Amino acid sequence: MKKGTSVFYISVGILALLVLVGVIAPEWLEQVTANIQTFIAESFGWYYLIIVTLLTIVCLYFLISPVGRIRLGKQDSKPEFSRPTWFAMLFSAGMGIGLVFWGAAEPIHHYAVSSPTGELGSDQAIRDAMRYTFFHWGLHAWAIYGIVALVLAYFNFRHGERGLISATLKPIFGEHVNGITGKFVDILAVIATVVGVATTLGFGAVQINGGLSYLFNVPVTIGVQFIIILIVTVLFMISAWTGLKKGIKILSNVNMGLAVLLFLVMFIVGPTVFILELFTHSIGLYIQNLPAMSFRILPTDMDLRDWIDGWTIFFWAWWIAWAPFVGIFIARVSKGRSIREFVFGVLFVPSIVGFLWFSTFGGTAITLEHDGIATISTLATEESLFGVLSHFPFGFLASILAMILIGTFFITSADSGTYVLGMMTTNGSHSPGTKIKLIWGVMLSATALVLLYTGGLQALQNTMIAAALPFSIIMALMTISFLKALYKEAKELGIGQISKGK
Template sequence: MKKLTVVFWAALFILLFFVVYGVIAPDNFQATTAAVRDFISSTFGWYYLLAVTGFVIFCGYIVVSPYGRIKLGKPDDTPDYSYLTWFAMLFSAGMGIGLVFWGAAEPVAHYMTDPPMAETGSDDAVMEAMRFSFFHWGIHAWAIYAVVAMALAYFKFRKDAPGLISGTLGPVLGSYSKGRSGNVIDILAVTATVVGVAGTLGFGAVQINGGVGFLFGVPIGFPSQFVIILIVTVLFMISAYTGLNRGIKILSNVNLVLAVTLFGFLFIFGPTLFNLNLFTNTIGTYIQQLPSMSFRIAPFEEDERAWIDGWTIFYWAWWISWSPFVGSFIARVSKGRTLREFVLGVLLVPAIVGFLWFAIFGGSAIFLEQQGTAAISELATEEALFGVLDNFPLGTVMSLIAITLIGTFFITSADSGTFILGMQTTNGSLTPPKSVKLVWGLMLSITASILLFTGGLQGLENAMIIAALPFSVIMILMAYSLLKSLRIERIALEKEAQKKK
């Protein structure tokens, strides 16, 4: 424990304060976080839209600019992982539980219960449901991760800076990126990481509970979810103790196999032609309407604005609150890749996989609704996936595979989270002490439990939106700092080349 920094103790104190607050006064805690969330959504919605779209534009610029040839590491560094393992890790850490949780639930919700603009249950609602699902889980989400990961990997592996958020801000803040101000930045990153990861783990616990409840009649509620969190905590701590190259690598590949199995099953036995047509059409409308969706705030339509706050702003805040964790993890496994290779891989491959996932699972849910075969929209959000699988051959077997997949995603996310939190609170150490990882593993589980206890799914959403706002400002500084450092390096390389001539 000798490597511990003030960031560890300060972040732990802040989080424990909120945990105790949630235990002692759960109703007040829920009401307070809901009020803060409503204020942020209504007041800073425009800011979230501009910031996240700016991250997409920034990533696009890196791809087409000469900076794209620069490596995330020294000139002779090579990638530590093959493309397949790298993509599996991106997918597992980036949004594995979320895709399984929302893959069927979000499109059918936009179609039948909460459409963005179209009439409920109409053909236009189908198109909107898929397009906005693609929008929420596509390029914008991964651009958020890419900005954080690029900055961390570049400064850590090329400039030998500490693997900390504050370590990426030297070109902008100078000496203020260290000392007390640097600690404040890292404390914000750690708290955002805990809230983001804990929120996602909460979603995983809720859906596992929904699955065993749908299949076996297990009561759905906090007691069952708390038991699930306890069981999975033991499992992911065992995985965390095996280290990055064993535990996370193995589980990431297991996740990929299970996800492909589940996807392949529904692709074959589901409404394949309907889903493929829906996928193709939605890709076209997604690309065509991406600019308008990116800036849509509906200032004169109260209902539409409420929808944007509840869905788009929530997602942008979720991705931002998760970006210190996911960005740190992606940076850790991306050493040796060029900036262009990195951005294209991080933005395009997982996004396309996500589009296919929503087309197959969301498309199947909508098809069942249209045909009157099953009322998926009437099920609880966490049961939607299992309601879809139940209407096809081997539904029970596939549901069991889905529960296993959620569990392994749960373990991978928490495992990765303990590693990243350990790194962030031991001055960027790539081998944080196991005792530190144990502390953060317990803190993740406790935080997820408290958020579920005080507000269920809504409590999880509230916490993530609140945590995201301050870190979004840090992300903007990280992007500017990276660009400034790249310009300085390019000028130095050009001067060196001229001297050689």
């Protein structure tokens, strides 16, 4: 089915109303989203920490479980994409713009502006900054994506269910997933996806604007960001028109090439030995402190609790809001892989790449400030990367490369988003109609612009946290449904101890 379903029309209607309200009453929308964000962070922070950690434990379990050899498809099926292309596609869709935006900005902020432990500017502050940055972008983040993708791929490719979030809940709700219950679930998933992707597009537009401002004194205004989003919208619609195997595959490989080039430039001209030592030491701190960081809520220290709300809870909400989009996309490109290979590839490979990225860009930013060479922390968040690059040879060319990379990540995220939204609103079709994808492209761009217009980056964050809460409940139900189906299949196949555990 390539035409839109009732989920398509209802979702478009709700989001069009959001855009209209944002245009007519931006101050009111900003205040409402801020109030919702505050309520969720203060009342459900504990819930976010627990649910995300449990999802991580479930994913890690499959690495050692006998069911890990079960394939996402028939047992003799082969992967559609090579491993390098698979890694590139899931990485580009999963975190591309985020890594470029926060690569230097998050570690330097934790070191010099607002510390997770309250200590600023010291050697201990460096250690705290890096381990919490690793925490926010490591196993927990990819487990959120991984569990949604794993559940979708299992039901879609192994049991022939439709590629919809609602279809994964059949072991719990039965045939009700084909009725109102299923449509409600899919509408929530669509709205969370649009808000999550729009947030990322907003970050991308702001950072491109920040780079233009830093390099060419272009003003940072909503008008400039509107032009940036308009240009990129045209480009990603052209990409979306060409389809998954052409447009997204080519762009994903281009992204990886540009990202590797930018990384190597910074790694070579930056403090190379310090970067490697920081990476190694931070890995140890991350592993050593992972359980404590996973449940850290600090109900008696409101200053540090505000930091947790503004960073850890924000990132957990961001990943959850992105989970239906990234999950469906990763599931789509992971057919034929075993559960064990899937979990290892989705959790560990991108995490290690991210840790290297943050050690390189974040470590360099911290070095510049710690040694008194520059004060990167005083720059706007979107300018931090360009401030770091400007202090090294080929800095101007590297900054141009960075902006091109942001643009290609921007296009890939939006391109993948239109494809996934098309799937979600055409009854799980792997080939949604071009018109459907183009409509979603317009909605993504319009939502990003309205959120920027109503309150900039803060409005993006507020709206995303609000959209993530209901979908987190759906994720929990998906996990239960998956385990129930997996126990049943393992028992039928006589696989391992799991068949005795029910």
